[in-house]
Amino acid sequence: MDQFLQQLVNGLSLGSIYALVALGYTMVYGIIKLINFAHGDVYMIGAYTAYWVTTYFGLSFLPALLVCMVVCGLLGVLIERIAYKPLRKAPRITALITAIGVSYVIEYTTQFFMGTSVRTYPPLLPNQSWTFGPITITYLQFVIFSVTLVLCVLLTLIIQKTKIGRAMRAVSADENAAKLMGISVDNTISFTFFLGSALAGAAGILVGIYYNSATPLMGMVPGLKAFVAAVFGGIGSIPGAMVGGLFIGICETLVTAYGNSMYRDAIVYGILILVLIIRPAGLFGKAEKEKV
Amino acid sequence: MAELLKVSSLSKNFGGLAAVSGINMSINEGELIGLIGPNGAGKTTLFNLLTGVYTPSEGLIELETTQGKKQIGGLAPYKITELGLARTFQNIRLFKSMSVLDNVKTAMQKNVGYGVPSALLRTAKFYNAERWVEEKAEEYLKDVGLYKKRFEAADNLPYGEQRRLEIARALATEPKILFLDEPAAGMNPQETAELTDLIDHLRKKYNLTVILIEHDMSLVMNVCERIYVLNYGKLIASGSPEEIQNNEFVISAYLGEEI
Numbered sequence: 001m002d003q004f005l006q007q008l009v010n011g012l013s014l015g016s017i018y019a020l021v022a023l024g025y026t027m028v029y030g031i032i033k034l035i036n037f038a039h040g041d042v043y044m045i046g047a048y049t050a051y052w053v054t055t056y057f058g059l060s061f062l063p064a065l066l067v068c069m070v071v072c073g074l075l076g077v078l079i080e081r082i083a084y085k086p087l088r089k090a091p092r093i094t095a096l097i098t099a100i101g102v103s104y105v106i107e108y109t110t111q112f113f114m115g116t117s118v119r120t121y122p123p124l125l126p127n128q129s130w131t132f133g134p135i136t137i138t139y140l141q142f143v144i145f146s147v148t149l150v151l152c153v154l155l156t157l158i159i160q161k162t163k164i165g166r167a168m169r170a171v172s173a174d175e176n177a178a179k180l181m182g183i184s185v186d187n188t189i190s191f192t193f194f195l196g197s198a199l200a201g202a203a204g205i206l207v208g209i210y211y212n213s214a215t216p217l218m219g220m221v222p223g224l225k226a227f228v229a230a231v232f233g234g235i236g237s238i239p240g241a242m243v244g245g246l247f248i249g250i251c252e253t254l255v256t257a258y259g260n261s262m263y264r265d266a267i268v269y270g271i272l273i274l275v276l277i278i279r280p281a282g283l284f285g286k287a288e289k290e291k292v
Numbered sequence: 293m294a295e296l297l298k299v300s301s302l303s304k305n306f307g308g309l310a311a312v313s314g315i316n317m318s319i320n321e322g323e324l325i326g327l328i329g330p331n332g333a334g335k336t337t338l339f340n341l342l343t344g345v346y347t348p349s350e351g352l353i354e355l356e357t358t359q360g361k362k363q364i365g366g367l368a369p370y371k372i373t374e375l376g377l378a379r380t381f382q383n384i385r386l387f388k389s390m391s392v393l394d395n396v397k398t399a400m401q402k403n404v405g406y407g408v409p410s411a412l413l414r415t416a417k418f419y420n421a422e423r424w425v426e427e428k429a430e431e432y433l434k435d436v437g438l439y440k441k442r443f444e445a446a447d448n449l450p451y452g453e454q455r456r457l458e459i460a461r462a463l464a465t466e467p468k469i470l471f472l473d474e475p476a477a478g479m480n481p482q483e484t485a486e487l488t489d490l491i492d493h494l495r496k497k498y499n500l501t502v503i504l505i506e507h508d509m510s511l512v513m514n515v516c517e518r519i520y521v522l523n524y525g526k527l528i529a530s531g532s533p534e535e536i537q538n539n540e541f542v543i544s545a546y547l548g549e550e551i
Contacts, residue, residue, distance in 0.1 A: 169394070181399040
């Protein structure tokens with residue numbers, strides 16, 4: 001039991017990171033119905049940005065986090081403007097393939113400039129931990145929880161309570177009607193990319209510190225897992241992405257702890273298949289009824 | 293009465309099909325104009341051209357603005373909305389999953405003056421602006437009699453109320469000209485009568501110029517001061533309700549010609 005609780009804490013911290021990345025997938029899908037496969041690479045750029053600003057400019061954790069979020073947010077906007085905007089009227093599969101292309105471009109451009117070697121970070125957070133009965137929480141885990149929590153609350157407030165949030169929901173519900181109600185669809189989509197990518201940036205620095213490494217291809221697998229988390233929660237649903245991310249994180253950790261870590265990914269994807277058979281729209285997703 | 297909107301030789305072709313061609317219209321401030329015609333005559337296409345959904349193939353749409361006359365044909369829809377044109381849709385297009393109140397608030401983008409930074413920092417400016425938006429949106433809902441249902445999801449309203457919510461949402465963009473695309477479609481005679489009163493009330497309260505497409509002749513003949521008739525994409529008549537009722541082109545367009 002003690003070990004179970006401890007593993008739960010570990011799983012939650014990994015899951016928080018998946019949740020942050022999954023939010024970006026789900027927001028972009030919600031607004032333009034595109035699976036942005038380059039999203040995992042934005043998260044990788046977040047980890048590299050963190051490496052740069054902490055190693056060469058000596059920034060401490062919080063400023064580095066902010067810089068990562070802004071850099072990744074802008075990168076997201078740039079990707080949208082260059083690669084997806086010209087294709088907005090094209091069939092969806094075109095944009096999807098473009099997204100895969102963008103993903104490779106980012107990965108190998110990074111590899112070209114940074115090389116394939118693993119980069120490590122200077123110590124950013126105190127090496128401290130607290131013990132509550134059977135559970136030990138490291139300083140880093142505490143930071144991961146709090147950053148994720150704060151960002152999720154902020155995101156929810158932005159979407160539910162502000163005018164740009166209303167615009168995002170309106171564009172997602174009916175793009176053409178939104179246009180005619182005075183909403184600039186282009187700006188709203190850019191802002192959505194900014195938010196989603198900034199969250200990936202935050203995840204990037206957290207993971208970078210967690211594993212103390214940054215590599216050009218580090219975005220692929222976690223990106224895919226976060227995508228699974230988003231689909232699991234119901235793609236397009238923000239609470240779905242949060243819950244989905246946490247769930248996948250916990251599953252992975254428990255399977256590694258109690259089962260065989262070799263089967264970790266197989267079990268995660270197995271669960272996804274099961275959920276999709278029982279609830280094809282995901283946990284929080286709404287099945288779209290076809291009107292006849 | 294000053295001229296507010298002038299349309300000259302406006303045409304739209306889809307491939308080889310001329311959906312509307314050579315339309316000339318002149319709308320004065322404060323008028324209530326009806327746009328009628330048989331199905332497929334091009335009425336909604338004309339609305340789409342005027343509100344920026346389509347770019348005209350030919351012709352001009354000129355709006356009198358505070359900076360003088362401005363050609364608005366082909367501008368981005370949100371810019372046209374900013375200049376004071378708003379519309380409702382023939383097939384209702386509300387933001388279904390959002391609340392009634394949020395639907396109206398969404399349409400108030402241009403008049404909410406705060407950026408994302410002040411929203412994040414929750415500044416006084418943000419709170420004041422949001423409070424103002426809320427009060428204003430509630431007032432529009434009172435106008436159309438939906439205040440009590442403001443927290444319901446738009447999708448859950450009955451049909452007639454969804455139509456009225458669309459009108460409230462269009463009002464929230466603070467238009468000078470309001471375009472109503474078949475506002476009475478699917479309503480029973482009593483609902484239509486209520487709608488007629490509502491349009492009249494809103495028009496006076498907000499100083500609106502209204503242009504409406506409608507098949508319900510009781511509504512058109514009752515409230516419209518001037519009527520334009522379209523058939524096969526061309527304007528075949530315009531004038532007062534009496535003139536239109538007795539116009540032989542209109543009669544033949546609707547009833548066919550005598551053999």
